[in-house]
Amino acid sequence: MKDLKQIINECKDLAFDLNFTRAKKWKEEKPGRVLVGYMPIYFPREIIHAAGGMAVGVFGGGDRKQIIKGDAYYQSYICHIPRSIMELALDKHMDHFDGFIFPSICDVIRNLSGIFKQHKIGKFVKYMDFPQNFLPQIGGVFYQQEMEHVLEYIKEINGKVPTTDELNHSIALYNKNRQLISEIYAIRQDFPWRLTIEEVYYILRAGTVIPVEEHNEILEQVVAHIRQNIGVPQDKIKVVISGAFCEQPAIGLIKAVEEAGCYVVDDDYMLGSRMILGDIDTTTTKPLEAISNSYIKQSQYSSSIYDVNNPKEYRLAKIVKERGANGVIFASASFCDPSLLDAPIFQNAFNKLGIRYIAFQYSENINQFKVIKEQVGAFSDSIKLWEDEPAAVSNINLTATDSCKH
Amino acid sequence: MSQEAIKEKSMILQKEMIEGLFNDLDHTKELGKKVCYTFVPGNLSELIRTFDMLPVYPEINALQSAMRKKSGGYIKEAEKNAHSEDVCTYVKCDVGMMMKGNIGPTGTKIPEPDVLLLSYTGCFTFMKWFETLKREYPNAKVIMVHTPYQENAKMTPSMVEYMVKQFKEEVIPQMEEVTGIKYDEAKLKRMLALSKEAEDWITKIFDTTKHRPSPIDAYFAGVYYIGPINIGFRGTEQAVEYYKELYSEIQERIRLGLGPITPEGEMKEEKYRLVVEGPPNWTSFREFWKIFYDMGAVIVASSYTKVGGVYDMGWRHDPERPLESLAEYCMNCYTNLNIPQRIDLLSKCITEYEADGYITNSIKSCNSFSAGQLGMMREIEDRLEVPVGFIESDLVDPRYFSYSNIKNRLESYFQMLEQRKMMEKETM
Structure with a gap:
């Protein structure tokens, strides 16, 4: 077993490799392999795996890519991630990708799919319209058709039509991936000092750019390490980060929150890798239906999923309660419609529920965090020093969460 | 001396139509009509009228507030309540107007919705908007219609089928339930x-x-x-x-x-x-x-x-x-x-x-x-x-x-x- 520090360093290199070198090498190892880039938030990577491909997460250039061409495509009042994705594409960082998936999360990512089509980037560009109808016979069927459409594109490239067994096998691999990630979060809930949120981030993000089999091995080793009594506890409050599911904060900001006196016990940075809660059925003869049902019936709340019968504020409150967190930090990318439009809903509900929170905005390419660090530090101090019962959320009545099903 | 603007007949007709609608909205109880809030893009006007409902368009209210120089105040009201400076101002104007009593362009209160019909067409923010309104109007029935995007520059049979299924199994039954009126396809x-x-x-x-x-x-x-x-x-x-x-x-x-x-x-x-x-x-x-x-x-x-x-x-x-x-x-x-x-x-x-x-x-x-x-x-x-x-x-x-x-x-x-x-x- 590798040393934990070594694993983390390797994951860090993989996570921020804007040339996607590991994916490129994987493709070159065997004819017929395809690479499909997907944007945040969620995409069922299982289907690409079963079709002999690899789905590769494209989360923007962060603070590691200077934007020159990308700015020519976007006005100043549009978030940063589409311009850095354009920069990566125009600078040929993704020339070895065969196609691109743009999940339906907001108008900006939707229209970015059109710009990719306009520029004929990749052999195919697919805007993946996730259903906002949650009846299996309506929205579920439509979602299966969307997945079939993706598989048709792959077949045009490598001639491969995945069998039921292959799909079930791929689903099983990703089930394992989700189980291991869940275990890391479960251990950190009680022992957050064993692995920092920065390290968790490297490990999860690396998993979006390497084969799932390799990532599962990494996760198994990480779990084995953090089951040991390592690290030294510090006097920090526990918080949940919410709202940073698409454009990613610079790593300095992710670190800054913990450095300022918080343990981050849950977050939505890599929400796509954790979107499906629990396993997807691998025993069925209709695996696409199983994937579809999992999205409809067992997905995490998200700002991009219509939630009227499944109120997100109670879903988040439930996470806060279950993790034993003292509060929530709402971190939204500047000009991020889904995240910012949800802010009043969360904050009004949390005022009533008595859940403490703060909110700030960031941009992927900004790495000056002094003000945010001070804000987080003051939040942490206010809970540690002046509250009689720091775990203020433990008594919340969350009966509304009992109906948290679509 | 100011000259009175000459109005053409079509302008008068339009004015009468809109005044008639707002007049009906002022008398929903007497008329026994239900109120349906919906959006302009992808508006299902004919279906709404099939069930004798009266439509209200939040984005039209917002633009009319702007033309009456009231939107600035409404937006500030919403921003005081955690709405970001950087999101759709139609949403904030509508929310602010609601917080100030929901007074419409004719100076009277716009009735609360019985139905929030979300035909989610071409604008993701519409969905977020109605998530917000649902929390303000907990008694309203929200009817969601997911409209697939023409990502490949065409409307495929499966996209049409998806929507028709939503109409048949979700939209129409819920409209029947709210209005008590049976769906009349001939109408x-x-x-x-x-x-x-x-x-x-x-x-x-x-x-x-x-x-x-x-x-x-x-x-x-x-x-x-x-x-x-x-x-x-x-x-x-x-x-x-x-x-x-x-x-x-x-x-x-x-x-x-x-x-x-x-x-x-x-x-x-x-x-x-x-x-x-x-x-x-x-x-x-x-x-x-x-x-x-x-x-x-x-x-x-x-x-x-x-x-x-x-x-x-x-x-x-x-x-x-x-x-x-x-x-x-x-x-x-x-x-x-x-x-x-x-x-x-x-x-x-x-x-x-x-x-x-x-x-x-x-x-x-x-x-x-x-x-x-x-x-x-x-x-x-x-x-x-x-x-x-x-x-x-x-x-x-x-x-x-x-x-x-x-x-x-x-x-x-x-x-x-x-x-x-x-x-x-x-x-x-």
């Missing part, structure tokens, strides 16, 4: 036949800009022309009558060789013919328009007038396929078209209406329109070698309308057009 078909007729007329009306001088302005006046077809009257005799009358008035203008009517009378000289992409600014609508007509610029086509339906390419409601036709209607609204489709449509307008230039009015808080506009503009410039211009404003937030900046940019743009015209004359 819907009769309305769809009238919709088709109105759509034929409005297409002919916007086609009159092929004349020189153009008898209408297809953007600043166009936003009034699309009123009846977009805000609940599609599928009625009134709408057909309005569009017939409007067409007849425009024909008379063509016969007399007249240009468009502006707030200051007829535009005397048509110097520049333009196509505009993007919604207008509503807070300073008159000042914005004046910059154009003072320079002799007429808008011969605009994408905004297609936001409630694209009829230029021949698509019409079809009474023989009622639900399929409603599905196609929703999917065929402008902002539900992908970027290459938008470029093709605007290029067609520039060519067919012989435009001298193309202007983008980029709206700060409307990503559905704005994201991608710069690339669209460059491609149109390359494809057609037409001079392009770019200005920025906002829908209903007065803080983002900078008159001097916009005027300076447009004056420079018109100088460029003038220069180009002179050069073309010299080379002829």
Whole structure:
């Protein structure tokens, strides 16, 4: 077993490799392999795996890519991630990708799919319209058709039509991936000092750019390490980060929150890798239906999923309660419609529920965090020093969460 | 001495229609009618009327608040309640108006919704908007219609089927439940036949800009022309009558060789013919328009007038396929078209209406329109070698309308057009 520090360093290199070198090498190892880039938030990577491909997460250039061409495509009042994705594409960082998936999360990512089509980037560009109808016979069927459409594109490239067994096998691999990630979060809930949120981030993000089999091995080793009594506890409050599911904060900001006196016990940075809660059925003869049902019936709340019968504020409150967190930090990318439009809903509900929170905005390419660090530090101090019962959320009545099903 | 504006018959007809709707909204209880809040793009007017409901359009309320100079206060009210500065100002104006008592344009309270009909067409923010409203109106029934995006520049049979299933299994049963009225397909078909007729007329009306001088302005006046077809009257005799009358008035203008009517009378000289992409600014609508007509610029086509339906390419409601036709209607609204489709449509307008230039009015808080506009503009410039211009404003937030900046940019743009015209004359 590798040393934990070594694993983390390797994951860090993989996570921020804007040339996607590991994916490129994987493709070159065997004819017929395809690479499909997907944007945040969620995409069922299982289907690409079963079709002999690899789905590769494209989360923007962060603070590691200077934007020159990308700015020519976007006005100043549009978030940063589409311009850095354009920069990566125009600078040929993704020339070895065969196609691109743009999940339906907001108008900006939707229209970015059109710009990719306009520029004929990749052999195919697919805007993946996730259903906002949650009846299996309506929205579920439509979602299966969307997945079939993706598989048709792959077949045009490598001639491969995945069998039921292959799909079930791929689903099983990703089930394992989700189980291991869940275990890391479960251990950190009680022992957050064993692995920092920065390290968790490297490990999860690396998993979006390497084969799932390799990532599962990494996760198994990480779990084995953090089951040991390592690290030294510090006097920090526990918080949940919410709202940073698409454009990613610079790593300095992710670190800054913990450095300022918080343990981050849950977050939505890599929400796509954790979107499906629990396993997807691998025993069925209709695996696409199983994937579809999992999205409809067992997905995490998200700002991009219509939630009227499944109120997100109670879903988040439930996470806060279950993790034993003292509060929530709402971190939204500047000009991020889904995240910012949800802010009043969360904050009004949390005022009533008595859940403490703060909110700030960031941009992927900004790495000056002094003000945010001070804000987080003051939040942490206010809970540690002046509250009689720091775990203020433990008594919340969350009966509304009992109906948290679509 | 101020001169009283002369109103044409079509204007009076439209005023009567809208006053009638608001009057009905003031008396919903007496009339025994349910109230349905919905949006303009992908509006299911005929289906709403099939169930005798009265429509309310939150984005129309917002733009009317802006024209009455009230939106700034409403937006600030919403921002005090955790709404970000950086999101759709229609949403914030609507929320602020609600927080201030929901007083509508006629000065009376707009009734609360019985139904929030979310036909989620071409704008992701609509979904977030109704998530917010649902929390404000917990007793309202929310009916969601997911409209698939034309990502591949077409409406496939599976997309139509998906929507029809939603109509049959979700929308119609819930509307029956709320109103107590049984779905009457024959009634819907009769309305769809009238919709088709109105759509034929409005297409002919916007086609009159092929004349020189153009008898209408297809953007600043166009936003009034699309009123009846977009805000609940599609599928009625009134709408057909309005569009017939409007067409007849425009024909008379063509016969007399007249240009468009502006707030200051007829535009005397048509110097520049333009196509505009993007919604207008509503807070300073008159000042914005004046910059154009003072320079002799007429808008011969605009994408905004297609936001409630694209009829230029021949698509019409079809009474023989009622639900399929409603599905196609929703999917065929402008902002539900992908970027290459938008470029093709605007290029067609520039060519067919012989435009001298193309202007983008980029709206700060409307990503559905704005994201991608710069690339669209460059491609149109390359494809057609037409001079392009770019200005920025906002829908209903007065803080983002900078008159001097916009005027300076447009004056420079018109100088460029003038220069180009002179050069073309010299080379002829």
